[in-house]
Amino acid sequence: MDFLRPATWQEALSARADRPGAAPVQGGTDVMVEINFDVRRPEALLDLTRVPELGRWEIVDGVYRIGANVTYARVITELGGALPGLAQAARTVGSPQIRNRGTVGGNLGAASPAGDSHPPLLAAGAVVEAESRDGGVRLIPAEEFYLGVKRSALRPDELIRAIRVRPAPGPQYFSKVGTRNAMVIAVCSFAIALDPAARRAGTGIGSAAPTPRRALEAEEFLAAELDWDAPLPPALARRFGELCARAADPIDDVRGTAAYRRHAVAVLARRTLGWAWDDHLGRRAA
Amino acid sequence: MRVTFTVNGREEVVDGVWEGESLLYVLRERVGLPGSKNACEQGECGSCTVYLDGSPVCACLVAAGQAEGRRVRTIEGLAAGDRLDPVQEAFAACGAVQCGFCTPGLIVQAHDLLERVPEPSDAEIREALAGNLCRCTGYEKILDAVRLAAARKAEERRSG
Ligand SMILES: Cc1cc2nc3c(=O)[nH]c(=O)nc-3n(C[C@H](O)[C@H](O)[C@H](O)COP(=O)(O)OP(=O)(O)OC[C@H]3O[C@@H](n4cnc5c(N)ncnc54)[C@H](O)[C@@H]3O)c2cc1C
Ligand code: FES
Ligand code: FES
Numbered sequence: 001m002d003f004l005r006p007a008t009w010q011e012a013l014s015a016r017a018d019r020p021g022a023a024p025v026q027g028g029t030d031v032m033v034e035i036n037f038d039v040r041r042p043e044a045l046l047d048l049t050r051v052p053e054l055g056r057w058e059i060v061d062g063v064y065r066i067g068a069n070v071t072y073a074r075v076i077t078e079l080g081g082a083l084p085g086l087a088q089a090a091r092t093v094g095s096p097q098i099r100n101r102g103t104v105g106g107n108l109g110a111a112s113p114a115g116d117s118h119p120p121l122l123a124a125g126a127v128v129e130a131e132s133r134d135g136g137v138r139l140i141p142a143e144e145f146y147l148g149v150k151r152s153a154l155r156p157d158e159l160i161r162a163i164r165v166r167p168a169p170g171p172q173y174f175s176k177v178g179t180r181n182a183m184v185i186a187v188c189s190f191a192i193a194l195d196p197a198a199r200r201a202g203t204g205i206g207s208a209a210p211t212p213r214r215a216l217e218a219e220e221f222l223a224a225e226l227d228w229d230a231p232l233p234p235a236l237a238r239r240f241g242e243l244c245a246r247a248a249d250p251i252d253d254v255r256g257t258a259a260y261r262r263h264a265v266a267v268l269a270r271r272t273l274g275w276a277w278d279d280h281l282g283r284r285a286a
Numbered sequence: 287m288r289v290t291f292t293v294n295g296r297e298e299v300v301d302g303v304w305e306g307e308s309l310l311y312v313l314r315e316r317v318g319l320p321g322s323k324n325a326c327e328q329g330e331c332g333s334c335t336v337y338l339d340g341s342p343v344c345a346c347l348v349a350a351g352q353a354e355g356r357r358v359r360t361i362e363g364l365a366a367g368d369r370l371d372p373v374q375e376a377f378a379a380c381g382a383v384q385c386g387f388c389t390p391g392l393i394v395q396a397h398d399l400l401e402r403v404p405e406p407s408d409a410e411i412r413e414a415l416a417g418n419l420c421r422c423t424g425y426e427k428i429l430d431a432v433r434l435a436a437a438r439k440a441e442e443r444r445s446g
Contacts, residue, residue, distance in 0.1 A: 001305035003287055003351040025349055029329055032347040035306045036327040045305060047352055073341070095417020096395070098329055100341040101348070182416030183330065 002044035009161070012051050013133040017157045022046040024159060026054070026069045027101035029094070030110045054105070054161070064167060065129070068105025068160040075104065083165060085120035085172030085191050092116055092176050095183055105160045108145065111152040111211075118146065118212030119191035119204030120174050126165035132157040139164070146211035170194035171279035173272040176206070177256075177264045187256040190244065190268035194276050199228055201276075203269070208248035208261045215247035218269065229284075232277040241270035291353045293317060294363030303350045310334045310345035312353070313360060321361035321390045325419075332418030335391035336360045342398045344417075361390035364397060372442065373397045376435035377428075384422035392418045396432045404443075405436055 004022055006012040015022065023042035025031045026049060034040035048054055054069035057079065064082060066075070072090040076099070080087035086104070093099055093116050107117040108128060120126075121142040128140040132155065145153050154160065172193045178184030189206035201222045203215040218240050225236055250261035289312065290299045300316050308327070313319045313336070323333035327346045334345040337359035345358075364371040373396050376382070383389050392415060399406055399414040406414070411432045420428060 003305040003349070005351060005354070025352070028347045028349055028352065029344075032308060032349060033328045035349075036308060036346060041306070045349055045351065047349065049352055094329065095332065096414055097332060097335055097342055097344045097417045101343050182413075 001042070004044050004046045005050060006046070006048070007050050009051050009053050009131075010133075012046070012048055012159060013131060015046055016159050017133040019044055019046070020156050024048055024109060026103045026106045026109075027071065027098075029098050029102040030106060048159070057162075060164075062166070064163075064165050066104065066163045066165070068108075068162060069103050070105070072099035072102050072104070082167040083120075083124070083172075084168055085124060085174050085193055086117065086165070088172075088174040089116040089120045089176075089189075089191065092174070092178075092184075092186075104163055108152065108160055108163070109154070111146055111150050113146075113149055113209065113211055114186045114189075114207040115212065116174075116176065116186060116189060116206065118142070119189050119206040120172065120193070121163065121165065122204030122212055122214050123191040123193035123202040124165050124168065124172065125193075125202055126163055128154075128160060129162040129164055130154055130158040131161045132159070137161070143214055146213070149210050168193065169198075170196045171276040171283075173275050175268045175272050177268065185255065188248070188250065188261045188264050188268070190265055190272055192269070192272045192276050194280055196228060196280060199223065199226070201226075201273070203244060203247075205244065205248055205265055207255075208250040208265050210249065213247065215244040215269070218243035218247060222273075228280075231281065232274060237270045237273055237277075240273055241266035241268075244269035287351065289350050289354050291355060292357045293319065294359055300350075305349075305351060307350045308346045309336070309338075309348035309350050309353050309358070312350045313345060313358070319360050319362050323387050323390055325387060329417075330419070331388070331391070332395060332415075333388050333391040335394045335418065337394065337398070342395050359394075361394055364393065371397060372438040373400065373432070373435040376431040376438060380427050380431040380434055382423060382427040382431035388418060388420040388422075392420065392428060396435065399432070400436055400439055404439065406432070408433075 022044035054067040057066040075090040107115040174191045176189040177187040186207040188208040191204040193202040245262045245266035250258040325331045325333040329344045336345045
């Protein structure tokens with residue numbers, strides 16, 4: 001095995017292009033588990049933790065551009081105000097030690113249907129910034145990024161440079177079902193992001209289909225039916241939950257049954273919409 | 287490959303490291319610091335917790351080559367000479383150590399908590415230790431130990 005240690009982004013892209021068998025590694029919280037257990041023996045590790053840009057975030061034309069190697073711990077402390085949905089999801093990842101190393105970029109690289117970053121990224125309409133030496137920059141909307149269980153639209157010669165996402169234009173919530181409060185992979189999860197100016201709500205469902213996905217029918221239903229100046233009718237919130245459950249396509253596995261997951265998605269969707277709506281009306285009244 | 291990094295204030299140059307090896311393996315088997323424990327190798331138990339550039343992480347999930355040029359502090363580096371750190375003393379005083387396998391990781395993690403939050407609430411202690419498993423104590427004595435360590439550190443600060 002080789003250990004590749006690019007110091008610059010250009011070096012990293014060259015290494016990626018020249019060594020397709022090398023596994024990128026950032027926090028290592030997915031990669032190292034696989035290596036420790038001999039599930040994976042890549043011909044090389046491509047360590048990205050020395051590339052300065054990947055460890056930084058910036059605001060470009062009003063949009064947050066979060067380097068792939070920014071950790072969950074930093075998303076929570078530095079970006080919680082602008083990106084509350086993503087920060088809430090980050091708080092539920094693993095343990096403090098995992099959050100000190102694990103990254104949103106690594107979560108995207110792994111593309112697990114249970115990854116906690118995905119629902120808030122989908123709900124907020126985030127874009128994945130990928131780049132390769134020979135193909136240049138490619139902007140992939142989150143909803144086009146996830147192709148299958150642990151499969152993404154990333155090409156073999158590409159690396160994730162950053163995640164681009166607008167600061168929250170309205171209330172955002174993330175909620176996750178698991179057997180305890182820490183160190184759990186989601187049984188299922190849900191994120192909502194309100195955009196009061198556009199009168200739309202974005203959604204993201206996690207761990208209840210082969211890929212993370214939006215609940216498009218539910219989003220259209222809200223866009224058509226919601227009165228943004230009035231309290232939320234309970235029947236409408238219930239219907240929204242049902243439509244989100246219908247968008248899910250869960251399986252039975254050790255963490256839960258498909259029927260339970262579908263039910264739980266409906267409950268999470270209804271509740272998060274309720275919380276977001278309370279904030280929305282509260283902000284208007286203030 | 288060769289890895290050069292600082293452990294507990296001392297520069298270590300380690301040769302013959304396999305590229306897929308973890309920092310935990312290097313510490314235990316190549317640097318002779320077996321304090322950090324290996325109980326799961328998958329980030330679940332926290333018994334391998336060390337400081338990496340000042341943040342507590344699972345050493346089993348850090349690739350050895352990622353530690354190149356970085357600062358590592360292990361359980362062996364917490365005492366000041368012969369004097370144990372107050373967190374170490376408190377764990378012994380409270381009966382928070384039974385088999386002791388989880389103890390080094392818990393102490394490093396609790397040490398970090400008290401550096402950041404000198405007077406943590408019980409909720410903050412539980413949250414900070416959520417990634418550290420103990421199969422013996424039932425955690426109550428561990429919570430006692432962290433509370434005692436916080437009180438002793440506060441006392442030390444007052445008496446300057
Ligand atoms: C104990 C434990 C608990 C966990 N709990 C959770 C949880 O609650 N929720 C959750 O979502 N996940 C959880 N995880 C999984 C893991 O922590 C996350 O997926 C994390 O986001 C991975 O980030 P990383 O930087 O550590 O990735 P790495 O392990 O470094 O990489 C992950 C994948 O992405 C690829 N990759 C990394 N960087 C790039 C890049 N820049 N470009 C392209 N590909 C790249 C790697 O090759 C690899 O395939 C847990 C893991 C552990 C060990
Ligand atoms: S040995 Fe590293 S977390 Fe268990
Ligand atoms: S004292 Fe035995 S595992 Fe904690």
